[in-house]
Amino acid sequence: MTATSQTKLPMEQLRSILTTACHAVGCNDGNAASLVEATLSAHLLGPPAMGLPHFVDYLEAFKGGRIDGRVTPQVTRPLPAIISVDAKKGIAQAGFDLVFSSLVEQTRKTGLALFTQSNSYTAGELGYYVRRLAAEGFVALAATNGPPLMAVASGGQRVYCTNPLAFAAPGGPLGGQIVIDQASSATAFVKLIKAAAAGEAIPEGWAIDASGAPTTDAAAAVAGALLPFGGARGANIALMVELLAAGLSGANWSLDAGDFRSSDQSPAIGLTIIVLAPPPGFAARAAAQAQRLASLGVHIPGLRSANRLLHDEETTSVDAEALATIQAITAAAGRQTNFSNQRSARS
Amino acid sequence: MTATSQTKLPMEQLRSILTTACHAVGCNDGNAASLVEATLSAHLLGPPAMGLPHFVDYLEAFKGGRIDGRVTPQVTRPLPAIISVDAKKGIAQAGFDLVFSSLVEQTRKTGLALFTQSNSYTAGELGYYVRRLAAEGFVALAATNGPPLMAVASGGQRVYCTNPLAFAAPGGPLGGQIVIDQASSATAFVKLIKAAAAGEAIPEGWAIDASGAPTTDAAAAVAGALLPFGGARGANIALMVELLAAGLSGANWSLDAGDFRSSDQSPAIGLTIIVLAPPPGFAARAAAQAQRLASLGVHIPGLRSANRLLHDEETTSVDAEALATIQAITAAAGRQTNFSNQRSARS
Structure with a gap:
């Protein structure tokens, strides 16, 4: 693996660069804000590739017609504790933001709630969704699908995306979280x-x-x-993710989702999140158990990320290549936008 | 592996033999009924070892004081859609039976419900719980823990049980189900x-x-x-199961659970089940997708079991060795019971 060159800049400047880029490729304010905050969260707390490098995929997808940046997601409540969103071929994060406070309120009220979303672009870093819910004190489980990339056996064709499963719970040491975010592949x-x-x-x-x-x-x-990871058992996890993400939401099965990098259509996939209110004392008890397990050599995922939350980062280190690509896309789209504005003014 | 010798007998006779055995080792009617129906379900639809052979573990556990067969589980509703049970050191199935209709009603009403149970003997065949919920039209996810049997890396000590995860959904062909029931090990x-x-x-x-x-x-x-299966990813699934099963229920962590075959205490472990009401048309859509995946060579777990439900089995083939052991335990316990009755009568 080649090392990626890094550059440092203030967080606020990075936020501004990303927001400008979203606007340049035709994203309205609300969608831009949703995507930028999720990207910054992935950048700080998720796997590096899901931060700025994946943001480039989004910019290309706005330009290529795979994401509609001007839509407002449509919300329905088929049953009191189920919040269902039609993403209207927009980004997945916008629908989640739109209903986040309702999801929190419903979970506090009845003890658990279900978020299902269909018809969105791929969900980005899945850990983002469950981290936000764990920060509210909840245990959360998320599943999403996407265009087919995985076969489940030698000789097979691609039938699932990487079909990740994410899980978070309050209970890392020092007020942190335990966060699992892993592919079924x-x-x-x-x-x-x-x-x-x-x-x-x-x-x-x-x-x-x-x-x-x-x-x-x-x-x-x-x-x-x-x-799949772990043979038949991992294949079963992928099937479970498929039924949760695409089945419960009514989204495209992975087999029917178009490529998120080359199609001119939304992959129109699904995202399902189960939110659970734990009993009083859960976080302290889970934190003590996580420390006990860690002392026995068990890797507790998410703890390193949680530690990064402990200080307010004023400057951040970013992937220089991804940043340059984002700025180049912004500049090129800006010229196109200006040109089309001029034409509009003339007509 | 040596083949196990099989014998055939009517289902009703098997039910009667198992019920008599439960009574002989000190189980009251309600607990006997719960355990026998779960055992018959595991026998017909689960892995063979979880039917009669595992029932022998239960009988020994009643005798050894690891299960209290005379308790009534205690139910609380901390929030409207959360049903929490203290199994009072009894069997796991009794608490589930006690609240099953409430769980179904709550799921129909709000869209989802959560069952958490602490303080029970090991949960038996985990697929049993989710199969019953899928038969009501729900998607269900179950997690349970138990005494430590699994390390998560070479050099490590046992920190988890096999920590299984079960998932079921309506949607097998011919009105069947898709059922995943697998260990994290x-x-x-x-x-x-x-x-x-x-x-x-x-x-x-x-x-x-x-x-x-x-x-x-x-x-x-x-x-x-x-x-764990699949290395670090399987270890993470085991951790998630631990937090769901023991964390949400307040039960013993696996590290603290006594051996289910030799302790004189209840392992006092946890069982957590998430019940989800799928959208209209889910079963037909999932069935079509399961058939499509199967046509591409994907193994859809549970379908063979679902097919076995299609005919009402009048006689059943049972593990002869386990049956003989059950009858021997019953006879021995019966003599003990008579003897202690005589002593009671004398005193």
Whole structure:
């Protein structure tokens, strides 16, 4: 893997750069705010690739017609504790923001609530959603799907996306959280792409080639499919995620979702989040147990992220290449926008 | 593996044999009915070992003081859609039966409901709970823990039970269900015991020995610990199950639960079930998708079980050895009961 070059800038400046970029590619204020805050959260607390590098995918998707940046999600309440959103081919984060306070209120009132959303662009960093709910004191479980990237056995075709599952609970030490955010696949598709670009081999069990045969050739894997983690059990987790994310929301099954990088249509996928109010004392008890498990050598995911929340970062280190790409897209879109404004003024 | 000898008998006769056995070891009518119906369901639809062979564990646990067969679970409703049960050191199935209709009613009313239970004997076949909820038209997710059997890495000590996760949804073809019921461990502990008894080696990755080193020696594995399926991702699933099952319910963490086969105390573990009302048309849409996935070679778990529900089995094939053990325990306990009755009459 090649090291990515980093540059430092104030958080407020980064927020401003990202917001300007959203506006340049045709995103309205509300959608821009939703996407930028989720991107900053992923940048600070999630896997690095889900911050600025993935934001570039969003900008390209606005330009390519895979995201409608001007829509307002449509909310329905089929039953009191179910909040269902039609994302209207917009971003997934906008619908979540729109109903977040209702979701919190409903969970406090009845003890649990369900968020289902159909018809959105891919959900971005899934940990983002559950972290926000854990910060409200809840235990949360999220599932999402997307265009097909994973076969479930050698010889099979792609039938699922990476179908991640995220889980968060209050209870990290020092007021933090325990956050699990993991694909049902053996690895992320972006890792295949990176390994292919670097000409590196991939471990056995990660992927198959286009003929369905197991491969350690990264380029062959990109043309082929990811495999589930842990064999049949991981494949079952992927199926569960599919039924939760696309089944409960009424969204596209992964098999029917268009490519999030090249189609001119929204992948129109699903996002389902279960929010649970834990009993009094849960956070303290979970924190003590997490520390006890950690003392026995168990990795408690999310704790490092939680620690990063403890200080208010004034400046942040960002991926210089992704930042340059974002600024180039903004400049090019800005010129297009100005040009089209001029034409509008003339007509 | 050695084949188990089978014998056939009418379902009603099997029900009667199991009920008599429960009564003989000190179980009241309600607890006996709950345990027998769960055992018959596991026998017909679950993994064979979770039917009659596991029922023997229950009988021994009643006798050994690990289950109190005369208690009534205590129900509280901390919030409208949360039903919490203290199993009072009884069986897990009794609390579920006691609140089942409330759980169904609450889910229909608000869209979802949460069942949490603490202080019970190990939950038995976890698929049982979610199958019953899927039969009501719901999507359900269940998590349970138990005495520690699993380390999460080489060199580690046992920190979790097999920590299974079960999921069911209406939507198998022919009115059936999709049912996932799987351990977070690479295999079941009973498979280590069987392999050790047969002097067979176990695959790499299943277990470690007592020193924490990876092993393929089944006897060494029994003295050591199971490992999670799929490495770090499976370990995270086990942690999520632990927080759902023991955290949300307030039950013993796996680390604190006594052995379900040898302690004289209830393991006092947790069981948490999330019940979700799917949107109209879910079952038909899920069934069509399950058939489509199956046509692409994807194994859809639970479908074979669902097919077995299609005919009303008048006679059933049972594990002859387990049946003989159950009858021997019943006879011995019956003699003890008579003897103690005589003593009571004399005093």
